[in-house]
Amino acid sequence: MQLEGHKTIPSTPDRVYGLLTDPEVLVRTMPGLKRMTPTGDGRYDAEMEMGVAAIRGRYEGWMTIEDAVLGQSYRLRMEGQGPGGFVAVDMAVTLSPTDEGTDLRYVGQAKVGGTVAGVGQRMLSGVASFIMGQFFGAVAKEARQQP
Amino acid sequence: MSKLVGTPVKRREDARLITGHGNFTDDVRLPGQAYAEILRSPHAHARILSIDTTAAQAMPGVVKVYTGQDLAGRVGTVPTAWIPPASDLKQVPHAVLAVETVRYVGDGVAMVVADDPYIARDALDRIVVEYQTLPAVTDQREAMAEGAPQLHADAPGNVALHWTVGNDTDEVFAQAEVVVRQEFRQQRLIPNPMEPRAATAQYLSATDELTVWLTTQNPHIHRLLLSGILGIPEHRLRVIAVDVGGGFGSKIACYPDEVLVAYAARDLNRPVKWTEDRREHFMATTHGRDHYEEVELAGSRDGVLQGIRVKSYANMGAYLSTAGPGVPTILFGLIVNGAYRMPVASSEVFGVFTNTTPTDAYRGAGRPEATYIIERMVDLFAQTIGQDPLEVRRRNLLRADEFPYTNPFGLAYDSGNYHAALDQALTMVDYPAFRQEQAALRAQGQYVGIGFSTYVEMCGLGPSQVAGAVGFQGGLWESATVRVHPSGKVQVFTGASPHGQGEETTFSQLVADQLGIPIDDVDIVHGDTARVAMGWGTYGSRTMVVGGAAISTAVDRVIEKARRIAAHMLEVSPEDVVFEDGVFHPEGVLDRQATFAEVTIQAYLAWNLPQGVEPSLEASAYYDPTNFTYPFGTHIAQVSVDADTGEVRVTKYVAVDDCGPVVNPMIVEGQVHGGIVQGIGQALYEGAVYDDDGQLVTGSFMDYTMPRARFFPQIETAHTVTPSPHNPIGVKGVGETGTIASTPAVVNAVMDALSGFGIQHLDMPLTPEKVWRAMQQVQDEQ
Missing domain, CATH: 3.30.365.10 (Aldehyde oxidase/xanthine dehydrogenase, molybdopterin binding domain)
Known part of the structure; x- marks a missing residue:
């Protein structure tokens, strides 16, 4: 499943980068993310709660921030296993300055497997866009609160 | 007496089925029964790097967690039972739980047995499996292409079989005025009987007997296969399928799941039940x-x-x-x-x-x-x-x-x-x-x-001879035993295994007509290897054809024996006795007669049987079509x-x-x-x-x-x-x-x-x- 989109965040690229790579901010802003524990080298153990159609539950896994270029770009990888199967995300994020702040662009792939893939597959990309929208909306709100 | 064959007799089985009195595998409740759940691969193709069952095993209520490694050497692999001749069939091993590699989404990886079905289900989430995913291929023509992911070392190019049949077509096609060519796709279908699969197993240590209640179209084939896979002799294995809520072919196969349940029941010396849910069915029951x-x-x-x-x-x-x-x-x-x-x-x-x-x-x-x-x-x-x-x-x-x-x-x-x-x-x-x-x-x-x-x-x-010629690893005859009880009530034991088709009714129609007795005097017994000695089951539209013919033949044998006893009672020779509408009488003489029930009781009392006739009234037939x-x-x-x-x-x-x-x-x-x-x-x-x-x-x-x-x-x-x-x-x-x-x-x-x-x-x-x-x-x- 392709993930692609962009969002304007009212802050500088450096600040936005800081927000997006701060575990505390992520736990506050990412829907369902319950816990992120750093394990070094930009890697975190993570725990998420998600529900797609009738398959709800807690996914445990990891998240890494790779190829990080401070204030410009990074690659986010996540993998989680839960009751309905697995979720894996591999996404490139780039930040560029604009008149209104920062244009955040993301492009990547999400894979789901197991039971969750077989139920409501046609809704999944809609659900994913919705979650991404919620996430970056919350980040934008954080940016406004900490100018 | 009016004939029942050819008339729309209402289905005798429906009263119990539609009032909740059916006896399906999931209805079986045994004292001390535990519940199994199977962890299935979420990946289509992956190597299993590790399986950590510690957390699941530690949960209160969890009895035991099994992995493929635990069972290696203890449980055999699941074989195919159809080996088409000259097809170079690659009989690759099918482990009951994947050991090193998972090969489809739904492949079994571990089984939890717990005191309660919900605990078993929750415990699945606590098993941590580390997978290394491998490239997957789902389309058969892509799978045959060079460079495609390979599933089994013993099947190069993923070719499981290559079979050709027919006569020489070259000349006809070369000379034909018209040749029409078309490619067709027969899409994959998912059979969905109303009842998903289930298995309940009980081991009796006193007699060393294992009983498996199972959603099967062919209990005797299942007994044969389970016996080989588990190493339990057939005479200590019993497979029961009383009511089965449809199959459409999907309950012919022997699946790893029932093997696991049967194994665990013996291993734990405790009844174990597993019932598939619908989501599991979509991925784990044959397509x-x-x-x-x-x-x-x-x-x-x-x-x-x-x-x-x-x-x-x-x-x-x-x-x-x-x-x-x-x-x-x-x-x-x-x-x-x-x-x-x-x-x-x-x-x-x-x-x-x-x-x-x-x-x-x-x-x-x-x-x-x-x-x-x-x-x-x-x-x-x-x-x-x-x-x-x-x-x-x-x-x-x-x-x-x-x-x-x-x-x-x-x-x-x-x-x-x-x-x-x-x-x-x-x-x-x-x-x-x-x-x-x-x-x-x-x-x-x-x-x-x-x-x-x-x-x-x-x-x-069948016929069985053809079954052999085309590589089916079984016979295709059918058995029937017709047992007339002293009071004239009849039980028919059939090796066919109806699971929704209504043969308790149609078989009874045949028997009641042939014996000239009320349909309520006839019961059809099926789906239990301890009550029916042998049979090959229900599939391939064979049940009335082969099973019905076996029953009809067995009833004829019952009538022949009864005719000899009736002739003795009527003091005429058997050739002169006619059997009509449930009554024996000398040809053309209607005032001297013996009813079927009167003959039957004499067969059991045996006070005065003709020379060479043994007591009781029962006959079997093993019908193999031509x-x-x-x-x-x-x-x-x-x-x-x-x-x-x-x-x-x-x-x-x-x-x-x-x-x-x-x-x-x-x-x-x-x-x-x-x-x-x-x-x-x-x-x-x-x-x-x-x-x-x-x-x-x-x-x-x-x-x-x-x-x-x-x-x-x-x-x-x-x-x-x-x-x-x-x-x-x-x-x-x-x-x-x-x-x-x-x-x-x-x-x-x-x-x-x-x-x-x-x-x-x-x-x-x-x-x-x-x-x-x-x-x-x-x-x-x-």
């Missing part, structure tokens, strides 16, 4: 169909068919299921010429491993695929030479005086009257009027079509296609089937209706879809279109009666005819409706989107 077929049909310009050549690629899934290899080969390749006279024909079949759920029989099993391609090809041929498809059929259908007819593959079609069925069906539609109306509607931009399917099938599987049976018929579908949405509506459906004498017209009608809607399900609605990573994206009823009653018009049925010449009761199977005939009838009708667009063929399912896009494309091009 059906899934072929690509490249077909060539040769004929003359004036409409005479001369030969057919088929090359088929069948998706076997990740492992070979019990009957899996026989379905796309024997049950398909031998009958691709259909009901038509053809001097030459050949079939070549590749069975291919892919990272998908294993495939096996699904109602019709091979014969729907064969019928679909020949019936579609006849229409395409008619179109090519500019003739009416009805005329091509009339010209090439075998005539009644041509039987017995041996087809190019050596199948002996022993009887038939195909033109009579076609004529009968044509009395139920007004074909010329339809063609006129079609033209008139087309002028108004409305599209309707009519499609024919003039089919024949082979069923009523040929398949060949039901046939004509189905006609009328459809309309919505030009704006592409939606296909079936507006009229006529089915004329010939299954020989009809034992119970109501039950036969039910079989025909159910079969037809299942076949139309393939034509218009159903289809399993895997994504590129091998994820099954049609894994629920939200995503997989099951046909519903409102999709269909009232189905009109009729019959011609051509008895099977070799079957003692003349019957031919009717359990699969609907599914076999209806798919091409409907697709032919849709293609007929679209003929004005110049669309020759669309692959199934003919969803609104597919049909709309095809019409749109033509309009865009114009």
Whole structure:
């Protein structure tokens, strides 16, 4: 499943980068993310709660921030296993300055497997866009609160 | 006494089934019973790096967690039971739980046994499996390509089997005036009986006996296979399947799941139950169909068919299921010429491993695929030479005086009257009027079509000799024991294993008529290997044909013995005694008689039996047929296609089937209706879809279109009666005819409706989107 989109965040690229790579901010802003524990080298153990159609539950896994270029770009990888199967995300994020702040662009792939893939597959990309929208909306709100 | 055979006796089993008194596997509740759940792979292809069961094992209420490593060396692998000859079949090992590699989404990885089903389910989430994912392949032709992911070391190129059959077609095709070529896709279907699979097992240490209640169509085959896999001798294994809520072929196979449950019950010395849920069913119960077929049909310009050549690629899934290899080969390749006279024909079949759920029989099993391609090809041929498809059929259908007819593959079609069925069906539609109306509607931009399917099938599987010749690892005879109790009540023990087809009723009709006793004096006992010594089960439309013939033969033996006792009582010689309506009397003398009940009690008292006659009244028969049976018929579908949405509506459906004498017209009608809607399900609605990573994206009823009653018009049925010449009761199977005939009838009708667009063929399912896009494309091009 392709993930692609962009969002304007009212802050500088450096600040936005800081927000997006701060575990505390992520736990506050990412829907369902319950816990992120750093394990070094930009890697975190993570725990998420998600529900797609009738398959709800807690996914445990990891998240890494790779190829990080401070204030410009990074690659986010996540993998989680839960009751309905697995979720894996591999996404490139780039930040560029604009008149209104920062244009955040993301492009990547999400894979789901197991039971969750077989139920409501046609809704999944809609659900994913919705979650991404919620996430970056919350980040934008954080940016406004900490100018 | 009025005869019951041929009348619509209400189903005796229904009272218990519809009032909640059925005895299904999940209804079995045993003291101390534990519950199993199976962890299934979420990946289509992956190496298992590690499995950590510690947290699951530590949960209160968890009895034991099993992995593939735990069972290696303790439990055998699950074999296939069909090895087509000269097919180079690769019998790859199928472990009951994956050890190093998982090969499809749904492959078993671990099993939890717990005190409570919810604890077992929760414990699955606590098992941590580390996978290294591998590239997956789900399409059989891609799997055969160079560089494709390889599933099994012993099956290079993922080829599970390569089988060819038929006679030399080269000369006929080289010289033919017309050769029509078409490729077909038979999409994968997911069988969905109302009851998912389940198993409950109990081990009795005192007698060292293991009992397995199981959702099976063939308990004795299951006993045989479980015995081999578990290393438990057959006489200490008992398989019980009292009520089974449908199978459609998906409950033939021996699955790893029941092996695991049986193993755990003995290992833990405690009853264990496992019940599949519907989501699990979609991924872990065998699927059906899934072929690509490249077909060539040769004929003359004036409409005479001369030969057919088929090359088929069948998706076997990740492992070979019990009957899996026989379905796309024997049950398909031998009958691709259909009901038509053809001097030459050949079939070549590749069975291919892919990272998908294993495939096996699904109602019709091979014969729907064969019928679909020949019936579609006849229409395409008619179109090519500019003739009416009805005329091509009339010209090439075998005539009644041509039987017995041996087809190019050596199948002996022993009887038939195909033109009579076609004529009968044509009395139920007004074909010329339809063609006129079609033209008139087309002028108004409305599209309707009519499609024919003039089919024949082979069923009523055996004979056993043929089973051996085609590599089926079992016999195909059937057993019956008829036990008359001292009071004259009768129990019939059958090796067939009805699971929804209503044979408790139809078998009773046969027996009650033959013995001249009330139907309530007869009970049918089935589905228990401890009560029925041996049998081969219910599939391939064989139960009335083979099982019924066995019962009828056993009843004859009971009557013969009773006649000797009656003759002794009446003081005449047995040859002079007539048995009519339950009464023995000397020929022509009605005032001296002995009723069946009076004879029976004498047989048990044995105070005064004739010389050489043993006490009691019971007989067994082991009936092995001498040929398949060949039901046939004509189905006609009328459809309309919505030009704006592409939606296909079936507006009229006529089915004329010939299954020989009809034992119970109501039950036969039910079989025909159910079969037809299942076949139309393939034509218009159903289809399993895997994504590129091998994820099954049609894994629920939200995503997989099951046909519903409102999709269909009232189905009109009729019959011609051509008895099977070799079957003692003349019957031919009717359990699969609907599914076999209806798919091409409907697709032919849709293609007929679209003929004005110049669309020759669309692959199934003919969803609104597919049909709309095809019409749109033509309009865009114009």
